[in-house]
Amino acid sequence: MHRSVVNPRRDARSAIACGMRSAGLLLYRRTAGGIEVFIVHPGGPYFARKDDGVWSIPKGEVDGDEPPLDVARREFVEETGQTLDACGVSGVPHPLGEIRQAGGKRVEAWAVEGDWPAGAELVSNAFRLEWPPRSGTMQEFPEVDRGGFVSLAEARKKLNPAQVEFLDRLVAWLG
Numbered sequence: 001m002h003r004s005v006v007n008p009r010r011d012a013r014s015a016i017a018c019g020m021r022s023a024g025l026l027l028y029r030r031t032a033g034g035i036e037v038f039i040v041h042p043g044g045p046y047f048a049r050k051d052d053g054v055w056s057i058p059k060g061e062v063d064g065d066e067p068p069l070d071v072a073r074r075e076f077v078e079e080t081g082q083t084l085d086a087c088g089v090s091g092v093p094h095p096l097g098e099i100r101q102a103g104g105k106r107v108e109a110w111a112v113e114g115d116w117p118a119g120a121e122l123v124s125n126a127f128r129l130e131w132p133p134r135s136g137t138m139q140e141f142p143e144v145d146r147g148g149f150v151s152l153a154e155a156r157k158k159l160n161p162a163q164v165e166f167l168d169r170l171v172a173w174l175g
Contacts, residue, residue, distance in 0.1 A: 020105040023068035024059025025076045026096060026166050027087060029115045029149060035174065037155050037167065038116065040079055040147035043124065045131055047145075055158040057109055057166065058144070068108050069093060079144045081123030087114035096169045101162040109166050111173065122147050 027038035039055045041047065047054050060075030062068050072093075077083055093110035100106050124144040131139045152171065156164050 020103075021062040021068070022059045022105060022107045023062050023072040023075070024057040024107060024109050025072045025084075025093065026057045026109050026111045026170060027076075027089070027114050028111060028170060029113065033151065035152055035171070036149040037152065037170070038147060038149050039155055039159060040122075040124075040144040043142035043145035044127070044129060045141065052157050053159070053161060055155075056160055057107075057163060058147070059107060059109070062108075069110060072108075072110055078125045080147060082117060082120060084112060084114065086117050086120070087112075088117075089114035094173055096166045096173075099162045099165045101160060107163065109163075111166075111170050116149065 029036050029038075038058070040058050041051070041055050058076045058079040060071060060078065062071045073084060089112045091113070093112045096109040096111055098106050098108040122144065124142040126140045126142050128138050128140050131137065131141075150158065152167055155167055159167070
């Protein structure tokens, strides 16, 4: 198996220089067992056998002048197939601020309270990728291959490590 060498410092500088920004929503619900959050697992062959540390809040890249909160709302629908209305979200999203992931990407998030619609399936947009690498064969993969509500403890294990900060901010805000 061929692996390319990655220079994390160079890649982080490149990400910052390019202004890589994402915006997302942290959907949460209150249960008898405590707070649960909705997180998603990235689709595609690179993440197929990875679990802990690779999940994310539903999010997507901010392009141009589109307001980040609008991006977060749109990306939630694109990655889950559900609108915020369908998830029973009402009220104003609470800002959780911004974090910087290891690769340099900045992620801004908002918390919204709601629940997954009964019986609804997760449906995600797809992306095309040459797979296997250098094969000349393009395949289509879902951006997100699964998602669901998990406890805060489980989310701390599964989330991208930098995004765990959003959980701390949510807990602090909820008191």
